[in-house]
Amino acid sequence: MTVLLLDDRWPSLIPLEAHGRLGGPVEFTEEVPVRVRWNFQDLVAAQGPGVLVSTNEADPRVRSRVRAGEPLIVAESRREPVHQAVRAMTRACSMGEWEAAQTHRSLLPYLAEEAQEFADQVVAWEQDGDERALLGELGDVLLQVLFHAEIAARRGAFDFQAVAESFVDKLRSRSPYLFDGSTGVVPAQEQERLWAKGKARERQIPPGR
Template identity: 40%
Template sequence: MSVVLLDPRFPAMLPVEAVPLLGADIAYTEEVPVRVRWVIADLGGHTVDEAEVLVTTDLANELVQYRLDHGDTLIKAPSLLVAMEPDREIEAPGAASAPEIPVSGAGYVDGEIVGTDEHTVAVAGLRRTSRTEIPASVMDELEDAVALMTRALRQGEWEQAQTHHSLLAYLREETEELAEVIDAPGDLDEQELCRELSDILLQVLFHAEIANRRGSFDIGHVAGAFVAKMRSRAPYLFEEVERPVSREEQDRLWAEGRAREGKEPYKPSHPAPTAEPDSEPAEPAEPSSPLSTADEVIRTARARGYKDADIPTELRFPMLGLENDAPGDAARRLTKAVGQFRRQLAEDSSAAEQ
C-alpha cells in the first residue's frame, strides 16, 4: 500500500515512480484538486473511497498519518525532496552566518484577467494575471532580482554606460561557463549550475532594464512575450485539463504557430524547446575539436600582444601528461583550460576599456 504525496504548490507534478500505481483504484484526501483527479483518471485511475493507493497534498492529514504509521510506503513529488530532505538544499554563499530574512506572503499568487494596454499588445500580446502555482517565496526572490537590477542602473556608473551591444561579450561568456558546468565529467554540480543560471538571469534582467530606461519594454513584457509565444505554439499548455502530449503533436503545433506568426513552418529533428528563437534554424556547424579551439584562442591572445609565456602551458603543449589520461580526459582538460583562458582574456579586455 502506498501514499503518494503531491506538492500543494505544484499538484499536477506526479512522481514518476507513482505513475504505474495510478492506473487502478485510487483514493484521495479531500483537498486534492479536481483537475489533478482528472489527470489521474486519464491514466486509468478510478476514484473510490478506500484503495491501496492514497493520493494527497497534506502530509498532516489524519488518514495519511494513520496509513504511514501502519507501514504504507511514502512516494514524494520531486519538488518536495529539498523541503523534506534539507541536506539536499543548495546553500547560498555565507548562508551559515547570514541573518534570516523574512519574506512576504504565505500562499499562492492569485488574480484574474485584468485587461491589457496597447503597448503591451504591440510588444508581447495579451498581458494578464491568473492563478498560478508559484509559491510566494519564489515571487519574493524574483521581485528582489528585478528591484536590484533597477537600482543597479540608478547607482552604478558602469551599468549606466552599458548597451545591448556592449553586454553581448558577457552574455557569450556566461553561456560558455554554463555549458562548461553542464558538460563537466562526473556528477552535475548542482550548486555551480544554480550560480551559472543566475548569471544568465542577470543578463536577461540587464537587457530588459536598459530597454525599460528608454521606454520600450520591461521584464514584464519579456515574460508576456514568452507566454504569448507559447500560447501560439503550445496551446495545450492553456487547456483546462492537463494531458500527455505526444512528440508528433508538439512538432505539428509548433510549426502551425510559426506559420501563424508569418514564419515558415518546419519539422524539427528534436522536441521543440520551450522558447525557440525567432530566427530560422541555421545549418548545423561542424563541431570544433578541443585542439582547434585551443589554437584559435592562442591566435587571439597573440594578436592582442600576449607573449607565449603569458599563455597557459596546457594550451601550447596539450599533449603533456597524455600517457596518464583515461580516454577523454585530455579533451576535457583542454576544453576547461580554453574556457578559463577565454575568461582571462575577456577580463583583461574589460579592465583595459575602463
C-alpha cells in the same frame, strides 16, 4: 506613523496584516497611483498615528521613518525573488556608473561568455552532479536577461515583465495544450506540428500587433 510598502506591480492589493492596524491621516509618496488613493480612506480608521503609503522603499520619507523604527508593513509579494532581482537590477543601473553606461551591444560579450560558462557547467554537472554550481551559472545567465530588460525599460520600450509576457504569449501560440485544459502526454510529433503551426501564424501578424 505606520509605513505601508505596497508592490508597485499590484498596488491595489493591501496586505491582510494591514487591516485593523491603520489609523489617522494618510500620506502617499508621489508614485502611488491615483486609483489607489481614491479608496484608501475607507481602509483607515479615523484615529491613529497616521499612515505613509508607498511602493518605493528608496523614497526619502520611507527610509527616514523606517530608520526611526516606525512600524513597517510590507506586501508579501515584494519578497518574491524575481521581484527582488528586477528591483536590484533597476537600482544597479541607477547607482552604478558602469551599469548605467552599458548598452545591448556592449553586453553581448558577457551574454556569450555566461551562456558558454553555463554550457560548460552542464558538461561538468553530468560528471560531478554539482547542483549548486549549475544553479549559479544559470543565475548568471538570468542576470544578462535582467540587464537587457532594464536597458530596454529605461528607453520606454519594454521591461522584464513584458519579456515574461512575450514568452507566455509564444507558448500560448505554439503549445496551446499547456493552457486549454488538456491532460496527458502530448506526442513529440504533435508538439512539433503545433509549434510549426503557431510559428507560421505569428509570421502573418504585422509587427507591433
